[in-house]
Amino acid sequence: MRAEMQAVRDEAHAYIIRMLEQATLARQRMFGASSEQMSAQSRLFDEAEVLAQTSTDAHDTAPIAAEETQDASGAADATKAASKPARGKRAPLAAGLPRMDVVHDVPESDRTCPCGSPMVLIGQDISEQLDIVPMQVRVIRNIRNRYGCPGSQHAPVTAPLPAQPLPKSNASADFLAMLYTVKFVDGMPLTRFGRVLERHNAPVPSQTLARWVIGGGKLLQPLHNLMRDILLDCSLIHMDETVVQVLKESAKAPTSNSYMWVQSGGPPDKPVVLFDYDPSRSATVPTRVLEGFKGYLMTDGYAGYGDIGCTAGIERLACWAHVRRRFVEAVRVQPKGKRGKADEAVALIGRLYRIEREFKDAKPEVRHAARQDQSVATLAEIHAWMTKTVPLVTPKSALGTALAYMKNLWPMLSRYTERADLPIDNNRCENSIRPFVVGRKAWLFSDTSAGAHASAVIYSLVETAKANGVEPYAWLRRVLRELPAAQTVEEVEALLPWNLRLPEISPIPLP
Known part of the structure; x- marks a missing residue:
């Protein structure tokens, strides 16, 4: 009876500790200091003041004065600013930006020298200002000439209209490019963009904009398919998932969660980021979207990746960043000023990351040797520490759950040392998800599954373009x-981001 009472007391004590830890973590997430300088809420109204106090850039402080002096022969020399020096070195404005010269001349009455001789031009002082032209909304009138038989004996001939991205709409290709950019790159909801158009005397209903997004997703699907082919051909894929709310999803409540499954990978010169929408978070989704893949798959510890991890030809890697976060949370619930077991784990994991930073730019063979020599030894030390610590910790405490998470994933956590090119964490994929998460805070949800599918396609395209250094x-x-007129796979492939570099996608003048 006494043993039973003690067991009840121990269980109650563990439960109380667990509740206190959860309350502490919840309070820190809501009110604790962020790793950034200020929280987003506190920056909402004083962003300009904060940036002005912390900036080392001189864009806003340097006077409009001579940045270079040019003599009459065209040679330029750097000169000092006419007033007090700026607090930081001003970065030059991009050379690729168009320039418009505005010449400021000395009045003719002031161009007579005190000696009586007329002055001659001996040079110029040149400074540059960044300017912007507001968005211009215009109407393109497609005029198709029609020719007929003078005797009306034969049918007339009309000039064909070039292939259009959305033939039944009145949206031009450039309009759609802007629409997709403001929503999927800049995170602007369609209703807000509709208000922008209304201010420019070109109102378009939000429902119409949504239809154009869905139509664009269908049009751009072939590019999405070709990018998947590139992704599945490589030997390493990162994968993660994040929630998205879809109001009109079949057999699901509007408040339930659906998911965007994100994959990133590809050859070094052809990085790919793919989004796939699915209402489910089941294990069948990664198995379906990665059908035919053979190689290493980097994920977090979610059990939904278990089935594909058991597929022949796939070796699953686990993310050390996720492990570290759990131990960091365990550190946060420790008594203030005390160093505990969680601190030891964070320090040991930090050693793994120091090795990665030190050999990040080394040749593959050097990096692999460093992993075998240093990382493997550190992993053995972490494993020994884990084996020793697990029996001493309450299983359901923050430290206990962190230890269990690491123990369950251990074979996948240590596998990255097998090759020089395998990642230690899944940060690459998480960075690819971040623009979607930021945009989701603005537009909140998708109305239909068709809209969510279109979003997945367009997010894939713009994020892949960004990964390849191409302006979306x-x-x-x-x-x-060009895609509406493409007839062959080769013509579609020619439009992929790695096949179109910046000189080739410079603005195309209207005919």
Whole structure:
């Protein structure tokens, strides 16, 4: 009886500790200091003041004065600013931006020298200002000439209209490129963009904009398919998932969660980011979207990746960043000023990351040797520490759950040392998800599953363009102008981001 009472007391004590830890973590998430300088809420109204106090850039402080002096022969020399020096070095404005010269001349009455001789031009002082032209909304009138038989004996001939991205709409390719950019790159909801158009005397209902997004998703699907082929051909894929709310999903409540499944990978010169929408978070989804893949798969510890991890030809890797976060949470619930077991775990994991930073730019063979020599030894030390610590910790405490998480994933956590090119964590995929998460805070939900599918396609395209160093709007303009007329796979492939570099996607003049 006494043993039973003690067991009840121990269980109650563990439960109380667990509740206190959860309350502490919840309070820190809501009110604790962020790793950034200020929280987003506190920056809402004083962003300009904060940035002005912390900035080392001189864009806002340096006077409009001579940045270079040019003599009459065209040679330029750097000169000092006319007033007090700026607090930081001003970065030059991009050379690729168009320039418009505004010449400021000395009045003719002031160009007579005190000696009586007329002055001659000996040079110029040149400074540059960043300027912007507001968005211009215009109407393109497609005029198709029609020719007929003078005797009306034969049918007339009319000039054909070039292939259009959305034939039954009155949206041009460039308009759609802007629409997709402001929503999927800049995170602007369609209703807000509709208000922008209304201010420019070109109102378009939000429902119409939504239909154009869905239509664009269908049009751009072939590019999405080709990018998947590239992704599945490589030997390493990162994968993660995040929630998205879809109001009109069949057999689901409007408040329930659906999911965007994100994959990133591809060859070094052809990085790919793919989004796939699915109402489910089941294990069948990664198995379906990665059908045919053979290689290493980096994920977090979610059990839904278990089935594909058991597939022949797939070796699953686990993310050390997720493990570290759990131990960091365990550190946060420790008594203030005390160093505990969780601190030891964070320090040991930090050693793994120091090795990765030190050999990040080393040759593959050097990095692999460092992993075998240093990382494997550190992993053995972490495993020994884990084996020793697990029996001493309450299983359901913050430290206990962190230890259990690491123990369950251990074979996948230590596998990255097998090759030089395998990642230690899944940060690459999480960074790819971040723009979607930021945009979701603004537009909140998708109305239909068709809209969610279209969002997945367009997010895939713009994020892949960004990963390849291609400006999304300029690339989308080119794609939306040429894709409707593409007849072969080769013509579609030619529009992929790695096949169109910046000189090729510079603004195309209207005919």
